[in-house]
Amino acid sequence: xxxxxxxxxxxxxxxxxxxxxxxxxxxxxxxxxxxxxxxxxxxxxxxxxxxxxxxxxxxxxxxxxxxxxxxxxxxxxxxxxxxxxxxxxxxxxxxxxxxxxxxxxxxxxxxxxxxxxxxxxxxxxxxxxxxxxxxxxxxxxxxxxxxxxxxxxxxxxxxxxxxxxxxxxxxxxxxxxxxxxxxx
Numbered sequence: 001x002x003x004x005x006x007x008x009x010x011x012x013x014x015x016x017x018x019x020x021x022x023x024x025x026x027x028x029x030x031x032x033x034x035x036x037x038x039x040x041x042x043x044x045x046x047x048x049x050x051x052x053x054x055x056x057x058x059x060x061x062x063x064x065x066x067x068x069x070x071x072x073x074x075x076x077x078x079x080x081x082x083x084x085x086x087x088x089x090x091x092x093x094x095x096x097x098x099x100x101x102x103x104x105x106x107x108x109x110x111x112x113x114x115x116x117x118x119x120x121x122x123x124x125x126x127x128x129x130x131x132x133x134x135x136x137x138x139x140x141x142x143x144x145x146x147x148x149x150x151x152x153x154x155x156x157x158x159x160x161x162x163x164x165x166x167x168x169x170x171x172x173x174x175x176x177x178x179x180x181x182x183x184x
Contacts, residue, residue, distance in 0.1 A: 004133070008043040008146040012036045013129075020119050028121045030128050030153060030160045031065050037150055044147035048177035052168050061163055068159040128152045147178050 005013070015036030020028040038058050040046045049055045121129070131152035136144045153160050154171040164170070 004136070004142070004144045006143050006145045008040060008045075009132075009144050009149060011040065012146050012149050015039050016121075016125070017119055026119065028119050028125050030122070030125045030156075030158065031069075033125055033128055033149065034061070034065075034153055034160050034164070037146060037153070040146055044145060044178055044181060045150040046146075047181040048147065048150065048174050049169070051177045051180060052173055054164075054167050054169055057167055061167055064163045064166060065159065068163070124156070124158060127156055131156055150174060151178075 012033060013036075016028050016032040019032040019035045020026075023032070025032070037045050038049065038055075038061070046055070054061070128149060129152070132144050132148040135151045135155070136142075136148045139148075141148070150169075151171065151174060154164055154169060154174050155161070161171075164174075
């Protein structure tokens with residue numbers, strides 16, 4: 001599959017690993033993939049971000065991702081569903097952090113990094129890469145580009161897709177932005 005990746009898509013993968021390393025994470029998550037996409041310039045995904053006004057909202061996106069990590073990776077729709085059942089996630093987070101320290105609910109993907117020397121991709125991050133292949137094939141493209149990775153992030157359920165949608169990058173909006181930037 002990786003032989004079909006464009007240089008910008010490969011840059012996303014290596015950039016995601018770099019973000020994981022700088023964050024001290026044991027594994028590469030879909031959040032790291034999004035951050036690597038936000039780093040790109042002059043690519044289809046960068047053009048889509050610019051046309052959607054997201055290129056200047058990185059700090060807001062990072063804050064939303066950090067808030068989700070603090071909630072143990074629960075999306076806002078998850079917390080709303082739990083609230084409907086009478087479960088106050090904010091109260092639970094505050095009690096757990098009071099007892100165990102700030103960030104106690106953050107997911108921690110333990111890996112065999114000490115053994116292999118590499119940070120593995122989480123199942124969700126692998127799903128993003130696999131979905132990008134399916135999207136490329138569905139669009140009739142013979143390559144996998146950064147735009148396919150961005151579309152995969154918007155399609156797969158979870159915190160990253162929710163944060164993108166909150167910032168105006170729903171799947172439909174990204175599709176329109178990519179189509180507009182590809183038009184001659």
